[in-house]
Amino acid sequence: MRGSGKGNSAKGTSQDDEILGKAYDSKLMKRLLSYVKPYKKYVVAAIFMNIVVAALGPLRPYLTKIAIDDYIVNDNYQGLLTISAILFGTLIFQAIIQYFLTYYTQLMGQNIIYDLRVKLFAHVQKLSLKYFDKTPIGRIVTRVTNDVESLNELFSSGIVMIFSDVFIIIWILIFMFAMEWELTLVSLSVLPFLIYATFLFRRKVRESYRDVRFQLARLNSYMQEHITGMSIIQLFSKEKKERKNFAEINEAHKVANINSIFYYAVFFPIVEILSSGAVALIIWYGGGNVIQGTMTIGVLFAFIQYTEMFFRPIRDLSEKYNIMQTAMASSERIFKLLDNKTIIENPELPKELKNFRGNVDFKNVWFAYNNDEYVLKDISFSVREGETVAIVGATGAGKSSIINLLNRFYDINKGSILVDGIDLREITKEDLRNRISIVLQDIFLFSGTIASNISLGDSTITKEQIIAAAKTVGADSFISKLPNGYDAEVKEKGATLSVGQKQLISFARALVFNPQILILDEATSSVDTETEILIQQAIEKLLQNRTSIVIAHRLSTIQNSDKIIVLHKGEIKEVGTHQQLLSKKGIYYKLYQLQYKDQELK
Amino acid sequence: MVSRLFDVTSGRLLIDGQDIKSIPLNVLRKNIGMVPQETFLFSDTLENNIIYGVENKDSELLNKVASISQLDKDVDQFAKKYDTVLGERGITLSGGQKQRTSIARALAINPKILVLDDSFSAVDTKTEEEILIKLKEFMKDRTSIIISHRISTVKDADNIIVLDQGVIAEQGKHEDLLKIGGIYYDIHYKQLLEEELQREG
Numbered sequence: 001m002r003g004s005g006k007g008n009s010a011k012g013t014s015q016d017d018e019i020l021g022k023a024y025d026s027k028l029m030k031r032l033l034s035y036v037k038p039y040k041k042y043v044v045a046a047i048f049m050n051i052v053v054a055a056l057g058p059l060r061p062y063l064t065k066i067a068i069d070d071y072i073v074n075d076n077y078q079g080l081l082t083i084s085a086i087l088f089g090t091l092i093f094q095a096i097i098q099y100f101l102t103y104y105t106q107l108m109g110q111n112i113i114y115d116l117r118v119k120l121f122a123h124v125q126k127l128s129l130k131y132f133d134k135t136p137i138g139r140i141v142t143r144v145t146n147d148v149e150s151l152n153e154l155f156s157s158g159i160v161m162i163f164s165d166v167f168i169i170i171w172i173l174i175f176m177f178a179m180e181w182e183l184t185l186v187s188l189s190v191l192p193f194l195i196y197a198t199f200l201f202r203r204k205v206r207e208s209y210r211d212v213r214f215q216l217a218r219l220n221s222y223m224q225e226h227i228t229g230m231s232i233i234q235l236f237s238k239e240k241k242e243r244k245n246f247a248e249i250n251e252a253h254k255v256a257n258i259n260s261i262f263y264y265a266v267f268f269p270i271v272e273i274l275s276s277g278a279v280a281l282i283i284w285y286g287g288g289n290v291i292q293g294t295m296t297i298g299v300l301f302a303f304i305q306y307t308e309m310f311f312r313p314i315r316d317l318s319e320k321y322n323i324m325q326t327a328m329a330s331s332e333r334i335f336k337l338l339d340n341k342t343i344i345e346n347p348e349l350p351k352e353l354k355n356f357r358g359n360v361d362f363k364n365v366w367f368a369y370n371n372d373e374y375v376l377k378d379i380s381f382s383v384r385e386g387e388t389v390a391i392v393g394a395t396g397a398g399k400s401s402i403i404n405l406l407n408r409f410y411d412i413n414k415g416s417i418l419v420d421g422i423d424l425r426e427i428t429k430e431d432l433r434n435r436i437s438i439v440l441q442d443i444f445l446f447s448g449t450i451a452s453n454i455s456l457g458d459s460t461i462t463k464e465q466i467i468a469a470a471k472t473v474g475a476d477s478f479i480s481k482l483p484n485g486y487d488a489e490v491k492e493k494g495a496t497l498s499v500g501q502k503q504l505i506s507f508a509r510a511l512v513f514n515p516q517i518l519i520l521d522e523a524t525s526s527v528d529t530e531t532e533i534l535i536q537q538a539i540e541k542l543l544q545n546r547t548s549i550v551i552a553h554r555l556s557t558i559q560n561s562d563k564i565i566v567l568h569k570g571e572i573k574e575v576g577t578h579q580q581l582l583s584k585k586g587i588y589y590k591l592y593q594l595q596y597k598d599q600e601l602k
Numbered sequence: 603m604v605s606r607l608f609d610v611t612s613g614r615l616l617i618d619g620q621d622i623k624s625i626p627l628n629v630l631r632k633n634i635g636m637v638p639q640e641t642f643l644f645s646d647t648l649e650n651n652i653i654y655g656v657e658n659k660d661s662e663l664l665n666k667v668a669s670i671s672q673l674d675k676d677v678d679q680f681a682k683k684y685d686t687v688l689g690e691r692g693i694t695l696s697g698g699q700k701q702r703t704s705i706a707r708a709l710a711i712n713p714k715i716l717v718l719d720d721s722f723s724a725v726d727t728k729t730e731e732e733i734l735i736k737l738k739e740f741m742k743d744r745t746s747i748i749i750s751h752r753i754s755t756v757k758d759a760d761n762i763i764v765l766d767q768g769v770i771a772e773q774g775k776h777e778d779l780l781k782i783g784g785i786y787y788d789i790h791y792k793q794l795l796e797e798e799l800q801r802e803g
Contacts, residue, residue: 225644225645226644228642229642229644231607231638231642232638232642232644232654234607234631235607235631235634235636235638236631236654236655236707236711237627237628237631237632237655238654238655394796394799568799587799590795590798590799591799593792593795594792594795594796594799
């Protein structure tokens with residue numbers, strides 16, 4: 001509504017974007033899990049399948065051991081065939097379960113994300129226009145798209161994979177201990193080193209990752225700001241300098257990324273070395289046992305496989321750290337938006353507007369968009385059922401604010417606004433807005449058909465009603481000439497329609513809802529005489545037998561109104577009819593000379 | 603178009619008799635101080651914004667252009683003076699302060715041609731008058747193009763061009779245009795009325 005956010009949108013990174021987050025925050029996690037709750041079944045199934053899948057991998061070295069010790073060594077060809085078939089069977093079984101696991105965890109993830117997006121959007125819709133005055137649109141879009149997407153990764157792969165890694169480790173340990181506990185201890189002797197390495201790695205990665213995020217936020221905000229200010233860069237020939245600045249920020253971003261990759265590059269080989277070391281220990285110690293005859297070659301074989309298997313999930317777990325951290329940071333931002341309370345609240349026990357007649361009273365209303373900068377001061381006026389009131393005044397007099405207040409887009413600071421004697425704050429916004437139609441200067445047409453733009457997608461409105469409304473305002477004649485008539489597509493916000501046609505559509509839109517109160521902010525844009533006559537006639541029909549508040553720019557509208565309110569610098573200065581006010585030779589007289597007199601000459 | 607952010611569709615635009623397209627862009631733009639209609643400032647310090655088009659820091663220049671654009675008194679109010687950061691992380695300037703910073707930025711490159719595109723819309727008339735007086739001195743013997751809706755801004759110009767729907771409708775000095783009694787006269791009369799309106803209440 002008001003352009004007060006203009007020019008601020010491009011500046012600086014928002015503090016929100018720099019939330020770096022911990023890898024695990026129990027409060028956030030608890031709240032996140034509340035979104036998982038409806039899909040408890042999936043979670044239970046996923047965990048169960050995970051346990052099974054995790055066991056199937058470690059089962060294979062055990063089967064190999066049987067194949068070697070019981071059949072190969074004893075030249076039992078038939079037995080070998082059977083065990084091979086079983087081995088093959090477990091692979092198939094694992095593949096099938098893996099399919100269900102992947103499918104259903106993704107399904108769950110997508111469902112959670114869907115719920116979250118719906119909830120976010122519903123919340124954003126509830127926010128007061130005050131919030132949108134101050135928040136760049138891009139930031140809200142990022143919350144609903146990117147941040148939610150990074151949660152998808154957490155729900156669909158992150159959490160499930162973490163479970164699966166943990167189960168694999170547990171199963172391997174169970175198999176190993178069951179087979180040969182002594183050798184197990186030998187193989188685990190490298191574990192302290194591994195734990196220490198992981199610990200170090202995690203700390204370093206966390207630091208470097210923080211840096212990466214910070215540099216990325218810097219890069220984004222630099223881009224955003226300097227693309228917005230491109231004309232200034234070009235005007236002052238600063239392309240080279242800004243390219244250098246950008247290169248510096250980009251370099252820092254690159255270095256940050258390389259640093260984090262460096263830790264991975266060091267950590268992975270270390271895990272490899274430790275794992276090879278463990279295998280070497282097994283071969284040395286276990287091999288000795290085999291030679292001494294205290295252990296079979298099959299066990300040795302199985303242990304080598306187990307040891308190799310054991311290190312992979314541990315390595316993966318440390319990698320999951322990133323996903324967790326990103327997701328936590330995203331969820332923190334999402335919850336911050338969800339917790340934003342810049343909302344025009346409905347009353348707890350709303351009064352109903354029964355037999356609504358359409359009386360409007362402003363009583364000593366004070367209003368400021370920003371603290372103490374009052375744009376309306378002590379405004380009192382009333383409009384009785386069926387009356388038309390024209391509000392006139394110079395730009396910045398506060399005319400648009402009156403519209404915003406009557407629709408409760410903003411709440412007033414002092415005083416009260418009543419409809420049929422009931423304070424606006426005592427009824428629901430929906431009840432209120434259902435009874436008010438508003439035609440704004442800037443007409444916003446949605447993508448869709450002409451008909452859906454008139455009915456605003458309300459399915460209770462029939463085609464006949466739409467056509468009737470269009471006929472009343474004189475829009476039918478041009479609409480029926482369009483290639484598809486009422487089903488003609490509205491392209492690019494109605495770029496193919498003329499200004500006058502768009503206005504007539506917006507009139508039909510207001511009329512089709514048959515509101516008790518009509519608010520009309522007349523457009524100032526000039527149209528050809530023919531269209532002007534059409535619009536004047538349409539307005540007359542719109543205002544008939546309806547409580548109307550018009551921010552008037554047309555002399556004809558003003559002259560036909562029951563009462564003219566002259567607003568000046570947020571205060572009501574004069575009230576009366578056209579003739580009364582003219583003879584007063586006050587502000588209205590001057591405004592008339594300024595804005596309306598020319599229309600009379602035409 | 604004077605800064606060649608856009609090129610002419612047809613016809614020619616000459617500067618000192620030279621076609622604008624034959625002048626290297628950076629040479630052209632280094633000589634034109636442009637104050638665009640929509641003020642855009644970077645979220646940087648006030649100083650860096652003012653001396654944006656200047657290669658080296660120069661506090662004398664900074665003080666000079668700030669004084670011409672009447673920004674110096676405002677800056678005195680800020681705790682960090684010219685090191686005050688603008689934007690989301692710093693302070694938010696008022697519309698008038700922004701416009702005056704934008705004017706100072708254009709003056710700082712010591713332009714041969716100054717273009718003020720509706721640059722006083724958020725500045726009150728009294729401050730505007732003071733800036734215009736100082737500008738006249740600063741831009742002596744240099745070219746200034748002032749685009750404005752306010753008659754008071756342009757009335758002292760050597761030549762006033764009245765544009766209507768993309769066509770030059772009237773041209774001349776303030777007094778001459780008033781005598782014609784056309785569009786310029788009409789605007790002048792209405793603005794006097796508007797000023798009267800403003801004083802009321």
